[in-house]
Amino acid sequence: MPPRRVIGIDAGGTKLLGGVVDEGLIVHHRVHRLWRGSDRRDTLEIFVEAVEEARAAAPDVTAVGFGIPSLVEPETGVSRWSNHLPLDEVPFRDLMSERLGLPVVVDNDANVGLLAEHRSGAARAVRHAVFVALGTGVGSGLLLDGSIYRGATGVGAEIGHMVLDLDGPDCPGACPGRGCMEALVSGNAIGREGVRVGRERPDSLLGRRVAADGEVTGGLVTELAHAGDAAARHALEVIGLRLGAALTGIVNVLNPEMIVIGGGAVAAGELLLAPARSVVAERALPPAREIVRIVPARFGDESAMLGAALLALETT
């Protein structure tokens, strides 16, 4: 009997990644979409299109799992609130199940990313771990005492919205906060820092791109850094040091064994993680910092897609 297959969908703040995934976590087919505008109906339509494309390639799939950048109530599958997509108060699970005619499960994107890393990735055999997905925004999932922690009403685990700078800038997106970690340490923040550093160093590769285009993405800053540009490396180091300050607080509050960094920005690798580790090693409380490991996600920026599929495999 061939292994059972499902579709896993990871919806980020900028794009959607989907895959046909089997029980061995092998990905057989991938689909990609970019969001168009901020209309709710169009956004839901893109979800449906992506699933239908994957299903055309694998008609045997038995269920669909979604990881969405929303505060999701686990029992009802309702998307209560999203910082990046027009998904406030949307009965996501029931809507999708009706449109697709398949069993559907849905959870927060970072919660399912954590699920994949805990079941088969970096956080296997760990009981206390924090998963941080650095993308357009900052998602996170908390594994506490061996279980995924959701809070009193299922909308917790948003470490991207810890206050990291009391008088800091407004948080991007719909978040009403100021100085949130997400305003300072996301993939988008890497782009903003790239612009700042590029203007200070106009002769660098980064500086020339900033002068030519007016802006740069976090992805471009990372590419230039890997190519050896000192200015781009410096921009990543600034963000890595801020990441370290945020993780210092998390280490002191949650005393985890492991922090797993995923999401698109994990492409920066040690250029981001090494400065973050140095801050935690210096500033976190000694008994907590001595046991924590800060590691990249095993599944890179595919943790949430694989985790969404795993959720479907485990619960449908």
Place this chain on the structure above:
Amino acid sequence: MPPRRVIGIDAGGTKLLGGVVDEGLIVHHRVHRLWRGSDRRDTLEIFVEAVEEARAAAPDVTAVGFGIPSLVEPETGVSRWSNHLPLDEVPFRDLMSERLGLPVVVDNDANVGLLAEHRSGAARAVRHAVFVALGTGVGSGLLLDGSIYRGATGVGAEIGHMVLDLDGPDCPGACPGRGCMEALVSGNAIGREGVRVGRERPDSLLGRRVAADGEVTGGLVTELAHAGDAAARHALEVIGLRLGAALTGIVNVLNPEMIVIGGGAVAAGELLLAPARSVVAERALPPAREIVRIVPARFGDESAMLGAALLALETT
């Protein structure tokens, strides 16, 4: 048969409060001590003296519970690290048990404060609560899914050492951090803010005390505020707004039903809590902020003393 009685000891960053407590949480006798210097042996001697004074008043006590401002390993009763007392790597439970000849239990002061508020105080019938003790420093305890959360090695729950201001001042005490909540929102921080505001407003009651004495305590700022001094009220409001920013992060990460504010600074009451609530209501993520209540501790600044006694009653 008369109710069983034990001794509960709450050791804060500045002083010790002890009590003879019975099963109905009635306090029959209180003892007080101030720390002298930072010698470990002298500090441990003060603990012994305080217990012996209480025991002289109630020779029938059967055990002693300690809440200490340390990261305590629950299984061993070892004090791993303390920001305020010379108790790093001290086998506290075994030392005290040997000196006192009584069963001894020990835990972090804020964890036992939470225990008292959960069993019989503000957080009864709640499954997700955060206890914040604002005193010399900031202690905290986390009730997650109905259990006190300790972290992977028992040294977590230190929300006072979340980073609240990325480029903020060095954390007071032995903490190697910078811009920690404790540096900005403790009882001591109220005193520092009082000095700043008093210098700006030399004609206020607060300003005259600052001019006369060079410094003020958080307790004095609170007294002057209750007496109606606008400058002192403003100092408390500044700290209350910062408290609100810290709690905003905690609400977003932990999605608690309740936050209980205790410790000495709770004497400020609504002058501190009202501005904190206003920040959370404005800046926390909507689905999390709508369910959280921010309330004063039922037991005021005695939660930890009562909780230490409760721990002894429940586990010896």
